Amino acid sequence: MIISFDIGGSAIKGGIARSEADITPMGRKPTPKDDFAAFVETIRSFITESGEKPTRVALSIAGVVDPDTQRLTCANIPCIHGRDLAADLQAELGLPVLIANDADCFAMAEAELGAGRGHRIVLGAILGTGVGGGLVSDGRLINASGGFAGEWGHGPIIASEAGNPPAKIPAYPCGCGQKGCVDTVGGARGLERLHKTLHDLDFSSEEIIAQWQQGDEKATRTIDVYIDLVASPLALTVNITGATIVPVGGGLSNVEQLLAELDKAVRQRILRKFDRPLVVRSECRVEPGLIGAAILGLKAEAV
Incomplete structure (x- = not known):
């Protein structure tokens, strides 16, 4: 025991x-x-x-x-x-x-008992307050002795323009000390930051998502930019790791429509093509x- x-x-x-x-x-x-x-x-x-x-x-x-x-x-x-x-x-x-x-630990739970069962390489992604991740290969945690593998939320990688038509995106300062990290736009606080930048409106992530689901034009624009910014670095991470499933946890994972849009955008950007969802809601809730x-x-x- x-x-x-x-x-x-x-x-x-x-x-x-x-x-x-x-x-x-x-x-x-x-x-x-x-x-x-x-x-x-x-x-x-x-x-x-x-x-x-x-x-x-x-x-x-x-x-x-x-x-x-x-x-x-x-x-x-x-x-x-x-x-x-x-x-x-x-x-x-x-x-x-x-x-x-x-x-x-989230990635390991999903690999063994959740959405990653049966997959050799599992990238667990967190879209919560911020962005995090973990990587499991052949049932083993890559970070067995510590480290940052799978931490796709950090590094100066976000695009300077995103959405259709393109909107200019500043390189927001990140808590890790760098600028332009996925963490600055990919979590709930990041979604709120984007909405403020694009429309000068202060709404919670829950309010923005609700407005988007109701067809609000400004919220729809924010989600379009959000998906464009987050999908590319996540697709790059999938290409580099060879992950065949990306279980997502954190508060934003509860929005199935948002995950479906992110999955669609990621699968359009990766080298290996899947005819099934790749970015999915975690099962170990x-x-x-x-x-x-x-x-x-x-x-x-x-x-």
């Missing part, structure tokens, strides 16, 4: 995993952001409540492990930022600890981070 965790800035969720078919959530507790001792005790409390000693602990976390130093970048939880968290937790708990990025971490932990046990 292993215990898996989904570590977020506001809550820590725990789960017990005995097999891929037997993963049981244990509930959630507030995340201690500034007190590492309290953070450890929260993890320990889940282990105690499980009633037995696990063989391993596996964490999904909104951060990136440096593959060279094993130190974690996790700005929204200061007490673990910059630590070799796996080593520190292992010393505290006396158990092997595995840590993976939440988008990587409940706790994909927890499930992905559990699968990674179980695979580590089997080695």
Whole structure:
């Protein structure tokens, strides 16, 4: 038995995993952001409540492990930022600890139990507040020891013009320190940013999408530009990775009409042609981070 965790800035969720078919959530507790001792005790409390000693602990976390130093970048939880968290937790708990990025865990969950089943190469894409991704090949996470593989949301790549007729798009500054990243336009905040740029209107992403679905001309223009901007870098990522399925999670994945338009545009831009949907809604809708971490932990046990 292993215990898996989904570590977020506001809550820590725990789960017990005995097999891929037997993963049981244990509930959630507030995340201690500034007190590492309290953070450890929260993890320990889940282990105690499980009633037995696990063989391993596996964490999904909104951060990136440096593959060279094993130190974690996790700005929204200061007490673990910059630590070799796996080593520190292992010393505290006396158990092997595995840590993976939440988008990587999402990709693993989809590859094993979701829309990616039966596919050799699965690119998991997140279209939520921002843009993220993870890559699984032959059942193995590419970022097994940490890193940025599959992170298609960053890098100065967005077009300077998009839509029909073309609209000029500024290279928006990104939180990663660069300009013109897909993350600046591809998530919910990016959609709102585009609408403001194109029409000088402040609406939420939900309002923009609702207006688009009702045939509003300005919202339709924004979605046209959005699809043009996002489809090209996603198509390039598919070409480079050879992915044959792209399960999408995050809030925007709930808009099936939007995914259908994105899928159509991506398939028009890639080298390999598919006569079926490529960009699809994820199937692991409940706790994909927890499930992905559990699968990674179980695979580590089997080695």
